[in-house]
Amino acid sequence: MSSPAEDNSGGYGDVADSRRERPPLFASNRKLRHLQGVSVRNLVITPFNRSRAKTIDDEEIPNTLQTPGKILAQSENHTVHHSRSFTDLKTPGDRTGTGSDNDKKRDMQRSRRRNTLPWSVDSAAIRQNMLNDITKSRMADTWFSIHCEGIDAPVYISEVVEKATNPSFRFFDLNTCGPLVSRSDQMTLKLWAKTETMSEYVLLVEMQLNLRSLQFVGKSLDHFHQPLPANSILFHFADGVYTSLTDIPPVQSTLSAKDLEPASPNAQPTSSYDALMRLANLDDCIQDALATRERIESQINTILEKNQDNVHTTSKASQAQDKLTFTKRAVAAEKKQLRISMKRKEDLIASIKARKEAMANGRQTQDKARSHLPDAQQKLASSADLLAKDAEEAKGQIRRICEDLLAIYPIEPIPGKPLAFTIAGLALPNSYFEDIDRESVAAALGYTAHLVYLLSFYLSVPIPYPVKPYLSNSIIQDPVSVSLPQRTFPLYPVNVQYRFEYGVFLLNKDIEFLMNRRGLRVLDIRHTLPNLKYLLYVLTAGNTELPARKAGGIRGLLAGRLSPTLSRRGSEDSVASSEWINPRRFSDMTFKVNGNADADKGKKSAADSLVPSSNTTAHPLRMSTM
Structure with a gap:
C-alpha cells in the first residue's frame, strides 16, 4: 500500500486501489480551469448520534407495554418473533452487570437485528406516513459556492437542487473568471442545505482544499461501487472524478545540496584527451x-x-x-x-x-x-x-346572318322554368343530365353544335375546340389538353357518362370563347342555351334595316345545278333560266333528326325561312354533312 503522499501524486490510495487507474493529469497541473462540476453523495443533515448511559429496550418502555404489535409478537400461537433490541444495544447481561465471561462472549457473537415492531402494524397508511417522514428528514435543498483567496465575492454560485440526497449540479467553466482564478489551485467550497423543517439554509460543509491533494476515483462513477463517507463531495475534472479524503497537499521530493555533492572529493569531471585534441x-x-x-x-x-x-x-x-x-x-x-x-x-x-x-x-x-x-x-x-x-356592311351582314340563324334554330324560353330554353322546339338542360330523354338531348345538342359551328364560320373566329356537327351524332375534339388519352368526345349521351359531360363542357367553352371575342362576359358557363341566346341577341341588335343578300347563296346554287357546265353557272342566262323554278319547292324539305318527328316539323319551318324574297337573293348558308 502506497503512502498518502504517493497517492496524492499519482495514485488514488484506499479509494480505488483495486482499479489500478491513474489520472492523465499530474497533480501539479490540476488548476481551477480544469474543474467542470461538483456533486454530493450521502447527504446527511442531522446525523443520528444518541448517547445514553443506559440502554433502553422494549420491556423498559412503559408506554409500549400494551401496544397491539407487542401483544401480537408475544402471542404463543405466533411462530415468527420480532427482534427485541435496537442496533448496537448491550446484552441483558451487560445491562444488569451479572453473568459469566463465557456468557458475555456468546452474547457478543450472537447476531443482532434492528427492531421491526413499529412496522408490524396492520395499517398501510401508517407505514406510508412513517416512510414519508424518514424520506423528508433525509432529503434537502442544496447549493454550493466557490471562493478564492483575495476575492471577496464568490467566484461561482450553483443552482439549487431540490429534495435530493445525492445532488448533482450543472457543469460550469471557470475560465471566464480570469487568470487569477483559472490558474489557482487553492479554493474554498461551501455547501448549504435546508430541509422542509428548516426556515433558512445552513452551512453544512466548508472545505478549504488544495486541488493537488484530491484523490482520483475514476474516469466516471458508473463503475465505482465502493462506499463513500457521509457528505462526500466529488469533483469532476476533464480527466475523471476526484474526491477529497484529506486536504493535505502532496509532498514533492526535491534534490538537496547533499545529493548534488560528488561521491569522492578527489574525483573531478573532465573531458578525455581525444576530445580535447579534436x-x-x-x-x-x-x-x-x-x-x-x-x-x-x-x-x-x-x-x-x-x-x-x-x-x-x-x-x-x-x-x-x-x-x-x-x-x-x-x-x-x-x-x-x-x-x-x-x-x-x-x-x-x-x-x-x-x-x-x-x-x-x-x-x-x-x-x-x-x-x-x-x-x-x-x-x-x-x-x-x-x-x-x-x-359597316360586314356588321350588317353578320346581323342579317344571325337573324337567319335565329329563324333556322329558334331558341325560346320554357314557361315556368327560369333559365330553361329550347332550340328548334327541343329542350336542352343546363349541364344537368339526370332523368333525360337521350334522343331529344342528342338532337338538341346537334342543333347547338351546328349553330356554334356556323357562328364561328360567319364571325371568322376559330374556336379552340373544333366541332363536327352530325345532328344527333355530333362530336367535339380537344386538341389543347396534353394528358388526355382520347381527343374526340361525343355530344350525345353514351354509357361512359363523363365523356359525354366533358364534351358538353367543351361546347360551353366554345360559346364562352365566342362571347369573349365579342366583348361579352359569361355569368355561368354551364348555361348553354342562355349564353348562346345572349350572344345572338347582341349580334342581331341594331336600329337600321337589314341589308340585302348578295348574289349567290341557295339561288345561285340552284341556278348552277341547272347549268350544263361550270362556266355557265355564273352567267346571266343561267340566272334567267332559273327564274321559272318555284322557290316554295324547298319548303317541303325535311331534316332527319335521329328519327324524331317533332324535329322534322321545326326544320320544315326553318327551311321556309330560307326561301328568297322578290327583292333579295339566297342566303349563303353552309349546311354541314348530314
Whole structure:
C-alpha cells in the first residue's frame, strides 16, 4: 500500500486501489480551469448520534407495554418473533452487570437485528406516513459556492437542487473568471442545505482544499461501487472524478545540496584527451578560415580599385543596353498602335462614304415618294372610307346572318322554368343530365353544335375546340389538353357518362370563347342555351334595316345545278333560266333528326325561312354533312 503522499501524486490510495487507474493529469497541473462540476453523495443533515448511559429496550418502555404489535409478537400461537433490541444495544447481561465471561462472549457473537415492531402494524397508511417522514428528514435543498483567496465575492454560485440526497449540479467553466482564478489551485467550497423543517439554509460543509491533494476515483462513477463517507463531495475534472479524503497537499521530493555533492572529493569531471585534441584542431581550422576570408577580401578590394574605370564603363554599357531594349520595345508598341489607327481611319472613311451614298439614295427615294404622296393620300382616304363601309356592311351582314340563324334554330324560353330554353322546339338542360330523354338531348345538342359551328364560320373566329356537327351524332375534339388519352368526345349521351359531360363542357367553352371575342362576359358557363341566346341577341341588335343578300347563296346554287357546265353557272342566262323554278319547292324539305318527328316539323319551318324574297337573293348558308 502506497503512502498518502504517493497517492496524492499519482495514485488514488484506499479509494480505488483495486482499479489500478491513474489520472492523465499530474497533480501539479490540476488548476481551477480544469474543474467542470461538483456533486454530493450521502447527504446527511442531522446525523443520528444518541448517547445514553443506559440502554433502553422494549420491556423498559412503559408506554409500549400494551401496544397491539407487542401483544401480537408475544402471542404463543405466533411462530415468527420480532427482534427485541435496537442496533448496537448491550446484552441483558451487560445491562444488569451479572453473568459469566463465557456468557458475555456468546452474547457478543450472537447476531443482532434492528427492531421491526413499529412496522408490524396492520395499517398501510401508517407505514406510508412513517416512510414519508424518514424520506423528508433525509432529503434537502442544496447549493454550493466557490471562493478564492483575495476575492471577496464568490467566484461561482450553483443552482439549487431540490429534495435530493445525492445532488448533482450543472457543469460550469471557470475560465471566464480570469487568470487569477483559472490558474489557482487553492479554493474554498461551501455547501448549504435546508430541509422542509428548516426556515433558512445552513452551512453544512466548508472545505478549504488544495486541488493537488484530491484523490482520483475514476474516469466516471458508473463503475465505482465502493462506499463513500457521509457528505462526500466529488469533483469532476476533464480527466475523471476526484474526491477529497484529506486536504493535505502532496509532498514533492526535491534534490538537496547533499545529493548534488560528488561521491569522492578527489574525483573531478573532465573531458578525455581525444576530445580535447579534436577541440584544438577545430579551433585551428576556424582561425585559418577566418584568416583566409580576410585575405580574399583584401585581394578583391585591390582588384576593384585597379579596374575602377573598366567597371564604370561596363556599368554604363549595361545601362545603355537596357535603355536600347526599352526604346525598341516602345517603338514596336507605337508602330502597332499606328497600324491600328490607320486601319480605324480607313474604316471610318469607308463608312462615311457608304453613308453619303445611302443618304443620296434616300434623298432620291424621298423625292420620288414626295411626288407620289398626293395620289397616295387620296388613295388612303378612299381606302379608309371603303374599309369603314366594308366594316359597316360586314356588321350588317353578320346581323342579317344571325337573324337567319335565329329563324333556322329558334331558341325560346320554357314557361315556368327560369333559365330553361329550347332550340328548334327541343329542350336542352343546363349541364344537368339526370332523368333525360337521350334522343331529344342528342338532337338538341346537334342543333347547338351546328349553330356554334356556323357562328364561328360567319364571325371568322376559330374556336379552340373544333366541332363536327352530325345532328344527333355530333362530336367535339380537344386538341389543347396534353394528358388526355382520347381527343374526340361525343355530344350525345353514351354509357361512359363523363365523356359525354366533358364534351358538353367543351361546347360551353366554345360559346364562352365566342362571347369573349365579342366583348361579352359569361355569368355561368354551364348555361348553354342562355349564353348562346345572349350572344345572338347582341349580334342581331341594331336600329337600321337589314341589308340585302348578295348574289349567290341557295339561288345561285340552284341556278348552277341547272347549268350544263361550270362556266355557265355564273352567267346571266343561267340566272334567267332559273327564274321559272318555284322557290316554295324547298319548303317541303325535311331534316332527319335521329328519327324524331317533332324535329322534322321545326326544320320544315326553318327551311321556309330560307326561301328568297322578290327583292333579295339566297342566303349563303353552309349546311354541314348530314
